Amino acid sequence: MQVLCHIIPSLVKLRKEGLDGHEKIKSYIWWISLGFAILEGVIVACYSLQYSVYAASHRFKHVIVTSFFLVLGAMSMTWICDTISESGFGQGSSLIICVGILTGYTDTLHKMLSQLSADPKKTEHLRALYGANERLHLIKANLLEEGSFDSVVDGCEGVFHTASPFYHDVTDPQAELIDPAVKGTLNVLGSCIKTPSVKRVIVTSSIAAVAYNGRPRTPDVVVDETWFSNSEFCRMSKLWYVLSKTLAEEAAWKFAKENSIDMVTINPGMVIGPLLQPTLNTSSAAILNLIKGVSTYPNAAFTWVSVQDVAKAHILAYEVPTASGRYCLVERVAHYSEIVKILQELYPSLQLPQKCADDKPFMQTYQVSKEKTKGLGIDYIPLKTSLKETVESLKEKGFVSF
Numbered sequence: 001m002q003v004l005c006h007i008i009p010s011l012v013k014l015r016k017e018g019l020d021g022h023e024k025i026k027s028y029i030w031w032i033s034l035g036f037a038i039l040e041g042v043i044v045a046c047y048s049l050q051y052s053v054y055a056a057s058h059r060f061k062h063v064i065v066t067s068f069f070l071v072l073g074a075m076s077m078t079w080i081c082d083t084i085s086e087s088g089f090g091q092g093s094s095l096i097i098c099v100g101i102l103t104g105y106t107d108t109l110h111k112m113l114s115q116l117s118a119d120p121k122k123t124e125h126l127r128a129l130y131g132a133n134e135r136l137h138l139i140k141a142n143l144l145e146e147g148s149f150d151s152v153v154d155g156c157e158g159v160f161h162t163a164s165p166f167y168h169d170v171t172d173p174q175a176e177l178i179d180p181a182v183k184g185t186l187n188v189l190g191s192c193i194k195t196p197s198v199k200r201v202i203v204t205s206s207i208a209a210v211a212y213n214g215r216p217r218t219p220d221v222v223v224d225e226t227w228f229s230n231s232e233f234c235r236m237s238k239l240w241y242v243l244s245k246t247l248a249e250e251a252a253w254k255f256a257k258e259n260s261i262d263m264v265t266i267n268p269g270m271v272i273g274p275l276l277q278p279t280l281n282t283s284s285a286a287i288l289n290l291i292k293g294v295s296t297y298p299n300a301a302f303t304w305v306s307v308q309d310v311a312k313a314h315i316l317a318y319e320v321p322t323a324s325g326r327y328c329l330v331e332r333v334a335h336y337s338e339i340v341k342i343l344q345e346l347y348p349s350l351q352l353p354q355k356c357a358d359d360k361p362f363m364q365t366y367q368v369s370k371e372k373t374k375g376l377g378i379d380y381i382p383l384k385t386s387l388k389e390t391v392e393s394l395k396e397k398g399f400v401s402f
Contacts (some may be wrong), residue, residue: 116366144183154196157200158200160318168241177241201262202264206329208269210225210328225267231246266314272390291350292400295354298356309329345384350402
């Protein structure tokens, strides 16, 4: 808008004279102001779509509501400025004030979003990696924006899709977990089929997409890559993260088969071990909660695996020509009582919970086949080692001290 004021001579004159000498325009100045406000309000609202997770399923509503409040704010400030400007600016200053306010909104929003997308805390640990200055390229993309990954995968031979939200406290499972998982995966794959150079795609799925189907899981049961979680069972059980990973992998395999994509999925359990990032992830938080003085441990059994094994599996899945299908990546299935016992052996002075959260029989453990992953070249890091590395990393990052 400021550019227009410099390009169009009449607007330059209007801006200089405050519009007071132009009676025809003066009488309609509020309508002109409102027009500018609505135009730029809609532009700002549309620009912010790519940064809003919730806008994914409510795009029209997001634009309308955001535009309304932007226009309301701009016009309110315009009215206030005109009311107090009995001399000097005059009523004719409405257009200039409105343009200035909306331009300010745009500039502020752009700077804010740029800062968020370039938050150094999110990337500085990556930039600190050996060789990052020469080999690491960070490119802005959005899981929910179709075509967002076109430039990312352009010229690549291998694509690793690892991003999917994982947390428990959700209010809108569809918008917070399911859409980013499913649409994000399909958007990445959609970009891959546009790029002839892509030879193989590695997708980080989860054991969550494997073992939750209502079938009994007892100590004698061996879960393997032929198992698939049931989406209806997950929905009825309100296992929202499990549902998101199940639907995402189902959609990925369907898309890959329809478009002849050489795709491999890695299906890890709860990933623990050294933290690369400065922030706390959900699986590491499960260990942190135990060592920070809680009085009870959950009556739950989970699959556990080292992050180093997960990273290695991704590389091997790309590099080994015969790699194919799914790979369940689990070192051991262990109940929380066993996790507490191992932690107590490692750190005798720690005050760890000695009671289970309920009086029910302990949830049973089961087995996960290692045959296929060992054939890939994985020699699992023991659970005890992974737990120690997790705790030491939590101490190093300042999440706990003892």
